[in-house]
Amino acid sequence: MDTAVMLFTRDLRVHDNPALAAACAAARHVVPMFVFDEALLPASPNRVRFLVDALRDLDGSLRALGGGLLLRRGDPVAETVRVAGRAGAQAVFLSGDVSRYAARRLARLERECEAARIGVSALPGATVVPPGALAPAGGDHYKVFTPYWRAWEAAPRRPAAALPDRVAPPPADGLTDRRCPDGHVELDVVAEKFAAGASPDLLAGGEAAGRERMRRWLDEGLPGYGDGHDDLAGDRTSRLSAYLRFGCVSPLELAAAARGRPGGEPFVRQLAWRDFHHQVTAAFPDIGRRDYRPRDRRWHDDADALDAWREGRTGLPIVDAGMRQLRREGWMHNRARMISASFLTRNLRVDWRHGLAHFGAWLTDGDVADNAGNWQWVAGTGNDTRPNRVLNPLRQAARFDADGAYVRRYVPELAGLDARDAHAPWRLPPEDRRALPYPAPILDPEP
Template sequence: MTVAVVLFTADLRVHDHPPLRAALRTAETVVPLFVRDGTIAAAGFTAPNREAFLADCLTDLHESLRERGGRLVVRSGDVTRTVCAVAAEAGADEVHLAADHSGYARHREDRLRAALTAERRTLHVHEAVGTALPPGSVTPQGSDHYAVFTPYFRRWSRERLREPLAAPRRVPVPAHIRSEGPPFPAPTAGLSPALPPGGEREARRRLTAWLRDGLGAYEDRHDDLAGDATSRLSPYLHFGAVSAAEVVHRARARGGPGAEAFVRQLCWRDFHRQVLAARPSAAHHEYRPHGDRWRTERSAADDVEAWRQGRTGYPIVDAALRQLAHEGWMHNRGRLLAASLLTKTLYVDWRVGARHFLHLLVDGDLANNQLNWQWVAGTGTDTRPNRVLNPVLQGRRYDPEGDYVRRWVPELAEVPGAAVHEPWKPRTAALVRGGYPQPIVDLSDGLARFRRARGRED
């Protein structure tokens, strides 16, 4: 009986799964395998919120496979050694996985291919995980990647995406291959109180509801902080509980301005992936240095801690950071505002903020997180690297009635309307409760410091 191993990584689903479908075409039985990679934990990329979400995804994937006559095999350890051991136990001649383009993933793939080849087994690498269009599939003339989003989006939009695959009806798995679960362990400490549930079923339920009820108004409402009018699919896309290609196809099938605006946002994920694939160092080093001498976490300790705790004195930023702590998620507009205050107004190294986000975000993705932080800090792909977002003006624009702020900053619950964005004003100060702080920096002072640092006095 022929056997193949399917290595699941960031593609924890049965719908639109090219490696699984390919393995089922060539083998009579398959071993769906997930390896808890100790290297990732040792590097500090695991976090309680994502570990809890991962446990949900693994449980859901196991149940989906059981409905199809199979099960999920989970092991812990070095990926290469573990995959080779499982392939030997199963008598598998082939291993299938989806491509990933981070520096670590490419190194993992190279090691795995060499080890399997030495054992006379074959590694088959399929469509990339996490993107609608694989990194490197479109490039500008004279470069290996697009450094500006708009021309990338134009080219990306003209490409034909592959058609999503249906889930297999049966997944026969050898009975003798042992697994470490279920249940799959999840942390109980250090979790945000209001984490979303993980798993493909939840992802598909949310996607269907969003396409029906939210997509049509997305163009007009996607920056409405109080309205919470985004899809919230980012954690499910990060773990591959739903396919990016399928999401794009289903949104385009609905059509209209809302779908166009939503697909454009999905394209940003692919854009950042192709930048990081071409420049892996951008995960930790500045993509476009400007000679910044950033304040460090140590030199700006009080400001950094106030920022983390959501006590900067700028309500829209504090609301966003408190939402992050409570839900493990933050609206994209909130991410931009929190990052701008830290990097441009407080002039703190963007890596300090990026680490905090990665510690809490359920959708904490290296490419999107790091490159979005660099975009805001002016060291990334932003064509206006010296732009500074004013949290007061942004608050008035994207939370005009102050409802989002009052939801997350109860000290300001009695401050009416847009006045909540300037609680230090004499006419509202008497309504502030609970010791809400004064701004930790004057916006004009922060702007002047940033312009001096960048050599700009305009």
């Protein structure tokens, strides 16, 4: 094959990228490209900021291999087919994905490319084990995690894809921005237009940053993960979720590197949870819209309570600390995610879809499969085998923020209090409570 297009989507790396490796092996010339779908760009300034960083890094990696990244804007399918036609490409390569959006994009791409006599190859890479690789007897996907985990542990792994020796572009006259000027886009313009208002303490995106964080985590953080991953103030988690969400880090490489090390098993189990949610979403693409397991929940329409929750002013410090961390960092500790989600859906009885939308607007690692899967798990409409589980915020605070350091870090109004009072400031004497610039609880925290 003379020329192929490599369409990057959420696999923004050159290491262990099966689609890129296959394109370079199959074709003498490869056109790497990314298409900004402007219908999606306004969804999250944090993800746009991270994405811009990742694309800059990817372009640098491709240039080091002799290529470069072509950036377009518009409809991803139309732009890909147009570039493939002008480059004289015989095939398009991309990574598979499970969201409804991704499934529809792939189906349209296959139809349009078939009409243009261009081949399409969608390869794995977004998960450790591909979503369709495991299924229970008599079913199309696993609905409970524990049996999935057993099957996942025993499943064979694909070998990591080799880093291409070279990404050779077409001849100079084969494809230039001059021939498609209306589709070209500059990263600085995207950032200025769509990343305004991003969280101030956002991590830098990109494969280089992700691989360095992965290296440090495996060497320094992983050994204490089993005992410390729920310690809110200790923050002994990898913070690799955004790099996994954008494919800056290979989940397969990460799982292989962690396996067998101290702390490796509980961490690898979290990667299996990620794969679990992806195989659920592949089978149930409406996971972000409809109850996976309808429970006839009766939700309350309480705009004031929802706003207080979003803004971190519920008067429940452990909840507010998590929500303020989300705004400041574009990330939230997983234990805090569960506490805040349980408070919204179980205490305030607000529909989980409102929480999902807010997390989706701010989480840099916001991913349909994991975000919606976890929200439904907490709300009791998803894959939790105990659908009536409620996380008591005070007990959670006492257990996972025993000295109150997490609350004091993100709720500075309570910085001068000891742990007991920082977790429950309403217990203070009335004159002390009135002196705090912190709201009273929006519901009785100790019914």
